[in-house]
Amino acid sequence: MKCVTCKGPAVIDIRRHNANFCVDHFFELCRRQVMKAIDDHSMIAKGEKVLVAVSGGKDSLAVWDLLLDLGYEADGLYIGLGIGEYSDTSGDHARAFATERGLTLLEVDVPGRFGYDIPSGSRAARRAPCSACGLSKRHLFDEAAIQGGYDVLVTGHNLDDEAAVLFGNTLHWQTDFLGRQHPVLPARDGFPRKVKPLVRLTERETAAYCVLRGIDYLVDECPMAAGNKHISYKLALNDIEKMSPGAKHSFYFGFLDRAAALFEPEAEADREELHPCASCGAPTTAETCAFCRLVDRAGGEVPHDDQPSAVPVVLGTTRAGAKQ
Ligand code: Q46
Ligand code: ZN
Numbered sequence: 001m002k003c004v005t006c007k008g009p010a011v012i013d014i015r016r017h018n019a020n021f022c023v024d025h026f027f028e029l030c031r032r033q034v035m036k037a038i039d040d041h042s043m044i045a046k047g048e049k050v051l052v053a054v055s056g057g058k059d060s061l062a063v064w065d066l067l068l069d070l071g072y073e074a075d076g077l078y079i080g081l082g083i084g085e086y087s088d089t090s091g092d093h094a095r096a097f098a099t100e101r102g103l104t105l106l107e108v109d110v111p112g113r114f115g116y117d118i119p120s121g122s123r124a125a126r127r128a129p130c131s132a133c134g135l136s137k138r139h140l141f142d143e144a145a146i147q148g149g150y151d152v153l154v155t156g157h158n159l160d161d162e163a164a165v166l167f168g169n170t171l172h173w174q175t176d177f178l179g180r181q182h183p184v185l186p187a188r189d190g191f192p193r194k195v196k197p198l199v200r201l202t203e204r205e206t207a208a209y210c211v212l213r214g215i216d217y218l219v220d221e222c223p224m225a226a227g228n229k230h231i232s233y234k235l236a237l238n239d240i241e242k243m244s245p246g247a248k249h250s251f252y253f254g255f256l257d258r259a260a261a262l263f264e265p266e267a268e269a270d271r272e273e274l275h276p277c278a279s280c281g282a283p284t285t286a287e288t289c290a291f292c293r294l295v296d297r298a299g300g301e302v303p304h305d306d307q308p309s310a311v312p313v314v315l316g317t318t319r320a321g322a323k324q
């Protein structure tokens, strides 16, 4: 197996590109794909202050590493969700990555600050674990980005994630969601701009990137993921991809090119008037936001110290330079 560019020994075959790559040219491919996603969708301008949502898994560490490598100044944000050993280990991976590279990692500990963890809090609030978790993460990502004065919030969603969400939204014809499924959500009404620079890379590629770069990421799946429909959508799409390499890419990017705009007016019309939450000030359509209602029902499930500040704790101290 030879590298398509230099004819040296290849380490990975990528069937949708019909090509094999050596280590260096695979890194180059990853950087090129991230740059293209950023340019095509005007995700991040040079000099903007970037916050990366970091879980300790392959995608978030890969995107943080790639952005630094491309010359962006990027801090990380880790949210401790209190999912037992899984959260302990994921936090260790995020902190180790930041410490080894002298990066700034902000941290919010949900049990410590709000008095619930995802297993007990989701039961108390009668929500599915991933629903309570997703709501908590979205709220705390937005809060940290706005309060920290960041221009843009980056998440590590990859092509498999986006194709699986699109598959689910299409399967159920959730046209309002289809109108909002875009790799960039512009800043509006107190929400930060949110971008997904890994949409042109698959999870196999982000895993390979981490392994070849020597990035130590958390391999274990979240124990609360069982029953999550997106996992079965990903498996179905993997079967299709095996028979038809490039299918995921053309499904997702074909949608963005040819169909997404058709659903945007509906999503826009569905947008209700937002005003500040009476309790925390975050934008919401109700009197108090869904996160504050979750904390009302779930808070107190575990001991906590009522951290008064909404500003995350700064763990690292040195601002990022490009990784060597
Ligand atoms: S961490 Fe949270 Fe995921 Fe675990 S509880 Fe579900 S949403 S599966 S990315
Ligand atoms: Zn090569």
Ligand code: ZN
Pocket: 277, 278, 279, 280, 281, 282, 288, 289, 290, 291, 292, 293
């Ligand atoms: Zn609120």
